[in-house]
Amino acid sequence: MATINSNFLKLKAGYLFPEISRRVSAYTEANPDKAARIIRCGIGDVTEPLPSAVREAMHSAVDEQGDRSSFKGYGPEQGYEFLRQAIVDNQFAGLGISADEVFISDGSKCDTGNILDIFGKGNVIAITDPVYPVYVDTNVMAGNTGEADENGAYDGLLYMPCTAENNFVADVPTEKADLIYLCFPNNPTGAVATRSQLAAWVKYAKANDAIILYDAAYEAFIQDDDVPHSIFEIEGAKDCAIEFRSFSKNGGFTGVRCAYTVIPKSLSGRTAEGTPVPIHQLWSRRHSTKFNGASYPVQKGAAAVFSEEGKKQVSALISHYMGNAKLFREACLALGLSVFGGENAPYVWVGCPEGITSWQMFDKMLEEAQVVITPGSGFGSAGEGYFRISAFNSRENVEEVCSRLKALIS
Numbered sequence: 001m002a003t004i005n006s007n008f009l010k011l012k013a014g015y016l017f018p019e020i021s022r023r024v025s026a027y028t029e030a031n032p033d034k035a036a037r038i039i040r041c042g043i044g045d046v047t048e049p050l051p052s053a054v055r056e057a058m059h060s061a062v063d064e065q066g067d068r069s070s071f072k073g074y075g076p077e078q079g080y081e082f083l084r085q086a087i088v089d090n091q092f093a094g095l096g097i098s099a100d101e102v103f104i105s106d107g108s109k110c111d112t113g114n115i116l117d118i119f120g121k122g123n124v125i126a127i128t129d130p131v132y133p134v135y136v137d138t139n140v141m142a143g144n145t146g147e148a149d150e151n152g153a154y155d156g157l158l159y160m161p162c163t164a165e166n167n168f169v170a171d172v173p174t175e176k177a178d179l180i181y182l183c184f185p186n187n188p189t190g191a192v193a194t195r196s197q198l199a200a201w202v203k204y205a206k207a208n209d210a211i212i213l214y215d216a217a218y219e220a221f222i223q224d225d226d227v228p229h230s231i232f233e234i235e236g237a238k239d240c241a242i243e244f245r246s247f248s249k250n251g252g253f254t255g256v257r258c259a260y261t262v263i264p265k266s267l268s269g270r271t272a273e274g275t276p277v278p279i280h281q282l283w284s285r286r287h288s289t290k291f292n293g294a295s296y297p298v299q300k301g302a303a304a305v306f307s308e309e310g311k312k313q314v315s316a317l318i319s320h321y322m323g324n325a326k327l328f329r330e331a332c333l334a335l336g337l338s339v340f341g342g343e344n345a346p347y348v349w350v351g352c353p354e355g356i357t358s359w360q361m362f363d364k365m366l367e368e369a370q371v372v373i374t375p376g377s378g379f380g381s382a383g384e385g386y387f388r389i390s391a392f393n394s395r396e397n398v399e400e401v402c403s404r405l406k407a408l409i410s
Contacts, residue, residue, distance in 0.1 A: 005141070005143075007140055007141050007142065007143045007145075008140075008141055010140050010145065010146075010147055010148065010154070011137060011140055011141070012148060012152060016133050016374070016378035016379070017042070017043050017374075019378070020042050020043070020362075020372065020374065020378075023362070023363075023366070024038065024040075024366065024372055027366055027367065034370055037370040038366075038370045038371070038372060039370065039371050039372070039393070039397045039400060039401055039404075040372040040393075041371060041372060041373055041389045041390045041391075041392075041393060041397075041398075041401060042372040042373055042374045042388075042390060043374070043390065044187065044249070044346070044347065044390045044392055045254050045390075045392055046248070046249060046252045046254050046317075046321075046392045047392055047393050047394055048252060048317055048320060048321075048394075049252070050251070050252045050253075050256065050301075051251065051252065051304075051305070051309075051310055051313035051314060051317065052309070052313060053304045053305075053307050053309040053310035053313055054251060054252075054301040054302075054304045054305060054310060054313075055301070056304070057300045057301045057303065057304035057307075058297045058298070058300060058301040058304075060300065061296055061297035061300035061301070062297050064296075065296070065297070072296040074292060074293070075293045075296055075299075076293060077287050077288045077291055077292060077293045078100070078102075078103050078104065078284060078287055078288075078293075079102065079103060079104025079260070079293065079294065079299065080104070080296070080299050081099060082299075082303055083104055083299045083300075083302055083303045084099040084100070084102040084104065084260075085099045086303045086306045087099075087102050087260060087306075088102060089306070090306040091229075091230070091245070092230065092232065092262070095230065095232045095233065096232070096238065097232060097238075097262060097264065098265075101262055101263055101264055101265060101280065102260050102261075102262055103260060103261045103262075103263065103283065103284070103287055104258065104259075104260050104293065104294050104299060104302075105258075105259050105260060105261060105287075105291065105294060106257040106258065106259065106291075106294050106298075107246065107248070107257055107258075107259045108215065108217050108244040108245060108246040108248070108259040108260075108261070109134055110259075111244050111259060111261045112132075112134055112135060112138070112181075112213065112215060112244055113134055113138035113141075114286070114290070115213060115242065115261070115283070116138055116139065116142045116144070117286050117290075118269075118279065118282040118283055118286055119179060119269065120272065121143065121144070123144065123178035123179050124158055124175070124176060124177045124178045124179075125139055125144055125156075125157055125158065125177065125178065125179045125180075125181070126157075126158040126159075126160055126173060126177035126179070126180045126181065127139075127157050127158070127159060127160065127181050128159075128160050128161075128162050128170045128181065128182070128183070128186075128380075129153075129159045129160065129161050129162060129379075129380035129381060129382040129383070130162060130188055130189065130376060130379030130380040130382050130383030130386075131181070131183075131379055131380050132183060132187050132188070132215070132379070133378070133379065135181045135213075136154065136157070136380075139154075139157065140154060144156060144157075145157055151381040152380070152381060153380075153381060158173060158175055158177050159380070159382075160173060161382045162186075162189060162191070162382060163382060164338065164340070164351075167191060167340075168186060168189040168190075168191035168340055168341075168349070169186075169191050169192075169193050169197055170182075172200050172201060172204045173204075176208050176210075177208065177210050178208075178209075178210050178211070179210065179211055179213060180201070180204075180205060180210055180211070180212045180213065181213050181215070182201065182212055182213070182214050182215070182231075183214075183215040183216075183217075184198075184214075184215075184216065184218075184219075184228075185218040185219065185221060185222060185341075185344050185345035185347075186218075186341070186345065186347075187215075187217070187218065187345075187347060188347055188349060188374065188376070188379045188383065188388040189340055189341050189347070189349040189386075189388075190325075190340060190341015190342055190343070190344070190345035190346075190347040190348060190349050191340065191341060191345075191349075192222065192224070192227045192344045192345070193227075193228070194226075194227070194228075195226070195227075195228050195233070195234070198228055198231060198233075198234045198237075199234050199235075202231070202234045202235070202236050202237050202240060202241070203236075205240035205241070206236055206239060206240050209270070210240065211240060211241065211242065211267065211269065211279070212231060212237070212240055212241040212242070213241075213242055213244070214231040214241050214242065214243045214244065215244045216229065216230060216231070216243055216244065216245050217244065217245060217246040217248065217249060217259075218249060218345050218346065219245065220249070220250035220314070220318055221249070221250075221318055221321070221322060221344060221345050221346050222344045222345075223322065223343060223344050224343075224344055227344055230243060231243050232262070232264075238264035238266050238267065239264070239266050239267060240267065241264075241267070242261060242262065242263050242267065242279070243261070243262040244259070244260075244261050244262075245259060245260055245261075245262070246258075246259040246260075247259060247302050247305060249346065249392075250305070250314050250317070250318060251301075251302065251305045251310075251314055251317075252317060253298075253301075253302070256298055256301065257294070257298065258294050258298050258299065258301070258302045261283070263279055263280045263283050264280070265278060265280045267279045267280065269282070320395070321346045321391045321392055322346065322391070323395070324346075324391035324392075324393060324395065324398040325341075325342035325343070325345070325346055325347070325348055325391035326342065327398050327399065327402055328342060328348040328389050328391060328398065328401070328402065329342040329343070329348055330402075331402035331405055331406065332348065332350045332389075332405070334406075335405065335406065335409045335410060337350050337351055337352075337353070337409070338350070338351035339351070342391070346390065346391040346392060347388055347389070347390060347391065348388070348389045348391065349376070349386055349387075349388055350386060350387055350388075350389060351385060351386055352376075352385050352386060352387060353409060357375075357377070357384065357385070358375035358376045358377040358378070358383065358384055358385060358386060358387055359375045359377060361373070361375065361387050362374075362375040362387065364408070365387075365408070368408055369401075369404040369405070369407070369408045370404070371401050371404055371405075373387045373388065373389055374387060374388040374389075374390070375387055376388060389401075
């Protein structure tokens, strides 16, 4: 008999975003006359076309594949040197990161889940609440948790509440953790951490021999000059942190797929006996065994993000989405709702009207306004009472959503 990984049976009924899709599909089937009115501001998927600099680079790369003299077969699993070096030069200049510490992949969602392959059992895992569901679910799949309670919290995880009182930035725990998930700018709340807050986390990690798993997928949307873009801006972070980044949201690569993970060579984990082992070599081995590398045309397109034209075009995309976020913030504030995020991130985190739960707000928005949002409780129990609006949309749609919100709530 072929047995299964029974940890999968501990997962809640459905991943958040497929569940949203299921509900939207059910609504459209029951109300076909309203399907065309639906505006989706739930999942954080980009809507604007790929920058022309990226498209041109990918076209050129495809043409290379049609010529024997320039054809590329299997590439280096860790990524082509031209892209790894461009990332260092443009994203980590002056931070002491080298090109061979950058690993190219097909998505930071994949990397944040796959990283667990190289860590053993018994680690104390600290996770913020609310949180990007992938961090929790992949730990459940890996057998790092017990069962979930009635609120969906899993035994064995160290939850760090993020609330309005702490501006949705978790406090350093008093308990000892071994692996710590941090995401800034935060998905879902849009919160950012100050330099001093990140320094406190680095100090904690070094004192507890812990490793920070730092998701910086939205760093390009930071507008404030004093907000760090990378954990490696903090002294000592190269000894205790891994950073995940993506081309999905800044370059519009959600359908193209390209990301990267930075693992300094100075970072080590330990065997059960306490012997230090460099994390870099373990991830490189895992990457080479389970991944054949992102495609050559995709990597050429990603490198074009850092060209002069690419930078201008990406900047225009970010300005567009952040302009959308500003409109959402202003609309919700004008309605008297509590509002967070949307200033250094493309997500606006909004308190539900009094007496309405997160999923009730989802249903109300869908059924009465034909707008899809994301219920805060889908990100953890501390997200109850909030909903997330994604600024990834056209300006016309955003203005229409703001109008429908006003009609629905005022």
